[in-house]
Amino acid sequence: MTRQTFNRALAAGTCGLLLALGAHAAQDVPGQEVSSAPTRTWQPFWGKRVTGYLKAADGAELRYSVLLPKGDGKFPVLLRYSGYDSGSIGGSAYLADDETFSVDLDKQLLEQGYAVMGVQARGTGCSQGTFDFLGPDYGKDGRAAVEFAAKQGWSNGNVGMFGWSWAGMSQLMTASERPSGLKAIAPGMAMGDARSDSWAPGGVPAPEFVTGWHWYLSQRWAAVKASAESEQDQRCLKQLAQNEVDVKKHALTYQIIRHPLRDEWSAQRSIRDRTHLIQVPVLSMQAWQDEAVMAREGYYHETINPEQLWLVQSNGPHDLYESRHYRKKLQAFFDHFVKGLDNGFDKLPHVEIWQETASSGARDDLHGLNEPAKPGWTITRERYPVAVTPLTFALGAKGSLVEGGKPSGEPDQYNYPVAGPDVNTYEVDNAWGEQKPGWKDGSLAYTSAPLTRDLVTYGPGSADLWLSTPLGPDMDVQVTLTQLLPDGQEVYVQRGWLRLSARALDTEKSTAVRPWLLDTPDSLLPLEPDEPVLGRVELRPFSHTFRAGSRLRIWIDAPGRTGGYGFDTYALAARSTLLHDAEHPSQLVLGELAGVKVPVPQPACDSLLKQPCRPDPLK
Known part of the structure; x- marks a missing residue:
């Protein structure tokens, strides 16, 4: 069919x-x-x-x-x-x-x-x-x-x-x-x-x-x-x-x-x-x-x-x-x-x-x-689970993502809810979709400096974000992790989602790289207007090699269609705020696989299954 x-x-x-x-x-x-x-x-x-x-x-x-x-x-x-x-x-x-x-x-x-x-x-x-x-x-x-x-x-x-x-x-x-x-x-x-x-x-x-x-x-x-x-x-x-x-x-x-x-x-x-x-x-x-x-x-x-x-x-x-x-x-x-x-x-x-x-x-x-x-x-x-070392990238001023750094800069704002681009949908598989109207004001991007070494990641990741909205009582967040190649192409790596009212965590199951939501009716926490809250967005499990010279990026916006998934996003429009200062240390945490020697060069764009490339939209 x-x-x-x-x-x-x-x-x-x-x-x-x-x-x-x-x-x-x-x-x-x-x-x-x-x-x-x-x-x-x-x-x-x-x-x-x-x-x-x-x-x-x-x-x-x-x-x-x-x-x-x-x-x-x-x-x-x-x-x-x-x-x-x-x-x-x-x-x-x-x-x-x-x-x-x-x-x-x-x-x-x-x-x-x-x-x-x-x-x-x-x-x-x-x-x-x-x-x-x-x-x-x-x-x-x-x-x-x-x-x-x-x-x-x-x-x-x-x-x-x-x-x-x-x-x-x-x-x-x-x-x-x-x-x-x-x-x-x-x-x-x-x-x-x-x-x-x-x-x-x-x-x-x-x-x-x-x-x-x-x-x-x-x-x-x-x-x-x-x-x-x-x-x-x-x-x-x-x-x-x-x-x-x-x-x-x-x-x-x-x-x-x-x-x-x-x-x-x-x-x-x-x-x-x-x-x-x-x-x-x-x-x-x-x-x-x-x-x-x-x-x-x-x-x-x-x-x-x-x-x-x-x-x-x-x-x-x-x-x-x-x-x-x-x-x-x-x-x-x-x-x-x-x-x-x-x-x-x-x-x-x-x-x-x-x-x-x-x-x-x-x-x-x-x-x-x-x-x-x-x-x-x-x-x-030899055995599961696989040991990883948590690696932290701080969100900073001017859209920076600083490995091992400290959060800095004034808050950033974006229009909500503007959905991120579709990825790997059944209509256009193994591909990025077009940017949605209003995306420049409806999303935030944070990009690292070029890596000085090969970085091999494994397992889930956590985007720990301090967010607020002037209206409340809720909003949905999507985080997209990509690799930015030296030639300006951007490779899709993985995504994660969070409804902020569901942000309460099971502390026994959560780790630095894996937030685990309680996800029960009694644990729901509505947002208060303009009061920042910490929402930990779980990036679904993945393993990816970021070679030296490439950069990491995360995009933050409202949920977009991914694979066979279309989301029923909380729809009340607002101008949302993301904070990344000392009191609100927004960060990306990934699991690093230590001791891995990368034996092959960077694969050609669009050759990896379900990891499409696109020209850098910010270039």
């Missing part, structure tokens, strides 16, 4: 149009341009396909589909569990490459002797039950699926789980239920705390992605329908029709309106609160500029036994899990922990930080972009 078709569908408000299209789309990317038709088709590459229904604990029947390797025997099983079209793998839509995830990855795993099983979440596709995104039953259903797979005649009893996004979250929830037979999981690009990671980053509501995601979900069920029609599966079609009606009663768009603040309902969907229960090995992948779930992941990794966690992190998009470079590690992980091969995987460094990941593939074909993607170079660390 093209971006243009998606946008026309949204404008027309016609869900049926999306259901009728059924063209290939990237996972979790509503409207992403891939091509007007699938770029690949497949012939069956498996020995046998088995479909049916398994019973959840409450009796609801969940649709599954299993692809078995060629030849006889019992096989280790790799399970993918989601609410998209996972219960229909191997059907006609799947063979037409109209599949949420990666047919090519499934084929690779089958050729290595794994059975690949897809399970459909309750209330989605043609599974029974009530749709409840990340609700309490989700992990319990996953446990039932794993234990079912372990007991089948075609299974040798050893089960792993794989996939990203919804299929990544399902692994974390399932593994926390500790099903028998589960040997390892490999989640990628997951939300560990849905509210803080996605629905309201920094307390700022972000409804655009959730709205687009529901359109995307309808399109993925169109693939389920296409396969069921070709197989004349009347049971599936009947249940699908019922689910299409019922899902409207439980749509995430409606739920977020009903639960605008953190409450018991949203707390139930904080996967991080249960990941400490996971006992199996975990191979996790994160993409720093992830346009769908962002990169925060609720910091669930810090709840897992570090001896059981392997982590791959990279700049790039949501579907980077498809990278063949990553697949080598994925397969070795499963070979060791699911097949039981003594291949030395357990001796590898536990953290692999890809630097300056790029792709030789065409950017209008998402498989073709992600599959050849690989890092320019790599940093490894």
